[in-house]
Amino acid sequence: xxxxxEVCRRASSGPLISEERFDRELFFPTxxxxxxxxxxxxxxxxxxxxxDAEADxxxxxxxxxxxxxxxxCTDSNRIIELGTDEVSEALREAPGPCxxxxxxxxxxxxxxxxxxxxxxxxxxxxxxxxxxxxxIAFKTVEGIARIHEADCIxxxxxxxxxxxxxxxxxxxxxxxxxxxxxxxxSACRQAGRPxxxxxxxxxxxxxxIETIAASFPAFGLRPSxxxxxxxxxxxxxxxxxxxxxxxxxxxxxxxxxEQAPIxxxxxxxxxxxxxxxxxxxxxxxxxxRGHYALCFPVDxxxxxxxxxxxxxxxxxxxxxxxxHINYPFHHVAYPNGGPMTESYxxxxxxxxxxxxxxxxxxxxxxxxKGTQTDHMTPLEFKLAAKIISxxxxxxxxxANEIVNRIIPKYEEKLASPNIGKPYQAVFDIDTGLPTAxxxxxxxxxxxxxxxxxxxxxx
Amino acid sequence: MDHNEIIKSMFKAMLDLDKxxxxxxxxxxxxxxxxxxxxLQEGMSAAMESIGKKFQNGEMYLPELQMSxxxxxxxxxxxxxxxxxxxxGYQEKKRVVIGTVKGDLHSIGKDLVATMLKTExxxxxxxxxxxxxxxxxxxAVQLNAHVIALSALLTTTMAAQKEVIEAMDTNxxxxxxxxxxxxxxxxxxxxxxxxxxxxxxxxVAAVKIINNFFPE
Numbered sequence: 001x002x003x004x005x006e007v008c009r010r011a012s013s014g015p016l017i018s019e020e021r022f023d024r025e026l027f028f029p030t031x032x033x034x035x036x037x038x039x040x041x042x043x044x045x046x047x048x049x050x051x052d053a054e055a056d057x058x059x060x061x062x063x064x065x066x067x068x069x070x071x072x073c074t075d076s077n078r079i080i081e082l083g084t085d086e087v088s089e090a091l092r093e094a095p096g097p098c099x100x101x102x103x104x105x106x107x108x109x110x111x112x113x114x115x116x117x118x119x120x121x122x123x124x125x126x127x128x129x130x131x132x133x134x135x136i137a138f139k140t141v142e143g144i145a146r147i148h149e150a151d152c153i154x155x156x157x158x159x160x161x162x163x164x165x166x167x168x169x170x171x172x173x174x175x176x177x178x179x180x181x182x183x184x185x186s187a188c189r190q191a192g193r194p195x196x197x198x199x200x201x202x203x204x205x206x207x208x209i210e211t212i213a214a215s216f217p218a219f220g221l222r223p224s225x226x227x228x229x230x231x232x233x234x235x236x237x238x239x240x241x242x243x244x245x246x247x248x249x250x251x252x253x254x255x256x257x258e259q260a261p262i263x264x265x266x267x268x269x270x271x272x273x274x275x276x277x278x279x280x281x282x283x284x285x286x287x288x289r290g291h292y293a294l295c296f297p298v299d300x301x302x303x304x305x306x307x308x309x310x311x312x313x314x315x316x317x318x319x320x321x322x323x324h325i326n327y328p329f330h331h332v333a334y335p336n337g338g339p340m341t342e343s344y345x346x347x348x349x350x351x352x353x354x355x356x357x358x359x360x361x362x363x364x365x366x367x368x369k370g371t372q373t374d375h376m377t378p379l380e381f382k383l384a385a386k387i388i389s390x391x392x393x394x395x396x397x398x399a400n401e402i403v404n405r406i407i408p409k410y411e412e413k414l415a416s417p418n419i420g421k422p423y424q425a426v427f428d429i430d431t432g433l434p435t436a437x438x439x440x441x442x443x444x445x446x447x448x449x450x451x452x453x454x455x456x457x458x
Numbered sequence: 459m460d461h462n463e464i465i466k467s468m469f470k471a472m473l474d475l476d477k478x479x480x481x482x483x484x485x486x487x488x489x490x491x492x493x494x495x496x497x498l499q500e501g502m503s504a505a506m507e508s509i510g511k512k513f514q515n516g517e518m519y520l521p522e523l524q525m526s527x528x529x530x531x532x533x534x535x536x537x538x539x540x541x542x543x544x545x546x547g548y549q550e551k552k553r554v555v556i557g558t559v560k561g562d563l564h565s566i567g568k569d570l571v572a573t574m575l576k577t578e579x580x581x582x583x584x585x586x587x588x589x590x591x592x593x594x595x596x597x598a599v600q601l602n603a604h605v606i607a608l609s610a611l612l613t614t615t616m617a618a619q620k621e622v623i624e625a626m627d628t629n630x631x632x633x634x635x636x637x638x639x640x641x642x643x644x645x646x647x648x649x650x651x652x653x654x655x656x657x658x659x660x661x662v663a664a665v666k667i668i669n670n671f672f673p674e
Contacts, residue, residue, distance in 0.1 A: 024521045024525070157613070168560075169560075169561045207561075232564070232565075263516070264519055265520045266519075300570070371613070417645075
């Protein structure tokens, strides 16, 4: 595979083009051309794709896309071009499965296939949602770490230090990153899981300086943890992201290439998003030097992952990737529903079934689209984790039937805000335990999902 | 050529995203002394409305919306000087300064709002991403803008929206502009807290709100 210095060289000397022209004259028309060339036709009535031939076509289209458009460096305004032979070589050398965490908490992140009944999905729990106090952040992580099914976690972000608001790129932003790691490590220890890995030790949206500084071993992050490094839509990378990759490659941390094809945006519709999702995986391996990928095709207008178009793109691209590339990847749900809403549970169930039966692993959904302070709790994550851990037991076609039963339960509500309840309304902050009301709600939703066919171990 | 036919052909050229043809038809409309307000409303704005619906329905995508805005503006370059000469029934364009706040590199939501505003006939100055609070204010003042639209996609950057308003208050220019805020972590209560004039939950809502800033 081309080495990272070569990536740097190409970012500095590749073809020069404005971002607008890259988007509108190169990327978008190429994706649309490939959708037609490979005759990719989403069947939104059946969001869990069940066609190996279609998955293979999407893979070929993704392969052609990355070799024709490359990756755009937003700082140098140049294209990092990737040749066909180089891509083939990189895919032969793709990293394969990996291990996260340490000691008894060490967990395997497998490479899976569609209808992979023998290999449970890797289960990542949590999200870097904002928390208003360190106490809520600690209790949330402690609760998440106690989830038996959690193979790795993501800890929340704190919003102020001694009442000084956290602003991106500021010194207090860097200090907040360190504090987040400290809280996360301490809370995992409190939960009896000192070796549990962070699948994303620092906010992926953080600056390169924050990442480099907060990754210093003294602050608690370990090479057995992971770091998400993000592309921007579509197929773009900044110098800041490349700097993060340079650091992590040299210290041996796991790089999680983060990709979110936006349906309605520069990749077009669900077919274009599926092709783009494949192309991103290749870009993640070659340009970011990734060890795994975080994927989330998302609807541009609603900002959620539960629409039929997104579910189809998630399923179809997961099959394309897992049938051809030896690289672990997981999809995360962005449900509209927040904690203690029916919608949250239905949306994540549909998403995880579509993704996991198609060969992906999964991360529990970020409640209320991951945007509301204090709006995440261990209890909805617990059920989401159980779904992730059991979803491999059904086939794609079975999952499709279940998903089609679930979608009507939430589809009409996706356009309306449904943020649910904050942690402090449904959990006792002192004990870190859920209220009786939320427990009853959880039991009701678990039964409702089981009655709909969602495989859930009792 | 029949005036109705000219208007219909303009509508089609807009939907076909055919900039060259749209400009030719606009020139024909001017030369034929067509009612240009009617031409704008029925041939151009109606087409943009149709394109907007197609975008909402997932039949067209952001780049096509952007191209339609280019076609619209290309045609406007032809007819606007004539409309201004007439002045009758034609409102000069309002100017919107839009950007993503400091520390934030997300652009696609902002791009969508900018495009939709252009198709509504606004003069849109897109400052880009990672724009400092003072730059927002200074550019809006320099350009005699009417609206400042601030996008933030991260909880760690949304505070910059407040800072833009603070900068305007400190410099005594707050009353000159309407300020609308948007982005994933932003909501109505945040907008009220920081003294913004409005919150746009999504691009369509933002455009409606900005239209309501300037009732005819």
